[in-house]
Amino acid sequence: MKLLRNKEIRRSVLSCVLYSLLLYVLSLLWNIPILLLLFFQAGGFLAIFLWYQKQRYAHITALSTYLQAVYEGNELLDIRDYEEGELSILKSDIYKITSILKQQKELLEKDKTFLADTLSNISHQLKTPLTSMIVMNDLLAQEDLPLIKRKQFQQQMQHQLQRIEWLIATLLKLSKIDANAIIFEPVDVVAHTLLEESIEPLLIGMELKNITYTIECATDIHFAVDRNWIKEAIVNIVKNCMEHTSENGHICISCKDTPLYTFLVIEDDGCGIATCDLAHIFERFYKGENAGQDSVGIGLSLAKAILMHNHATIEAESEVGKGTQFLIRFYK
DSSP: OGGGGSHHHHHHHHHHHHHHHHHHHHHHHSOHHHHHHHHHHHHHHHHHHHHHHHHHHHHHHHHHHHHHHHHTTOOOOOOOOOOSSHHHHHHHHHHHHHHHHHHHHHHHHHHHHHHHHHHHHHHHHHHHHHHHHHHHHHHHTOTTOOHHHHHHHHHHHHHHHHHHHHHHHHHHHHHHHHTTOOOOOOEEEEHHHHHHHHHGGGHHHHHHTTOEEEEEEOTTOEEEEOHHHHHHHHHHHHHHHHHTOOTTOEEEEEEEEOSSEEEEEEEEOSSOOOHHHHTTTTSTTOOOTTOOTTOOSOHHHHHHHHHHTTTEEEEEEEETTTEEEEEEEEEO
């Protein structure tokens, strides 16, 4: 019997057999009927014990088969029986552990796919400006190149270098956030002051396109966030609004306080975002129909990652031809 391969069961059976033999020997010396009755009673106990152990052994064998199937990557079955007892608890714990391992495996597969896609996208984003710079560098090496063209190519190369620098810096920030290598340090800040500081680096760009802006925020609203990183997020969102707003456009930033969260709305009156693009604008390297020529598609992705690590959420609402609203909630 397979059951007797278990040393603990063999020891138990041997003990019962020795006990039965002892009863038999005693029955020869003393009261035979009583000892025989005890002998049969011990035999009955042994049979019942073996039956229960056989059932227990079958459950353990099923668990072993289940773990082997999990190891081979087969589909998980629900082995829980929702009953009392040590085996039921063991089944439940094994199912929980295997479910967690399966989820971790799926996440690792997604991470591998995401990493491969990210590397491919980065390679594509860097390849275009680098190819352009190589061509312009070859043209600059020509001695008979007119001075006007030389200056034009130098300006274009400077622009491409700045774009590459910004791209690499942003990707490094995203990588650090993904790896949890950044410690966000929330401090109490005044919302109106934070918004003014965030807009300041973009004022020249707004002036060149003749874009106006307003900040509608009470001076007594404040919340706890990482000041520098939230400014980075707001800059990326407003910059996106600028790219989709034509000359003489307007950007409105409003803020109000509620018992649950501080509500921030960044709104433009630009070209808007197509419905098919709206669900994907926060995805890394995604470029919609109305994306600018120099757009890379990581600004909004970085903004969302920063906001999530500051206990905030962001969503977008848009209508083509009427503009876009970015709705941000900083939860208390």
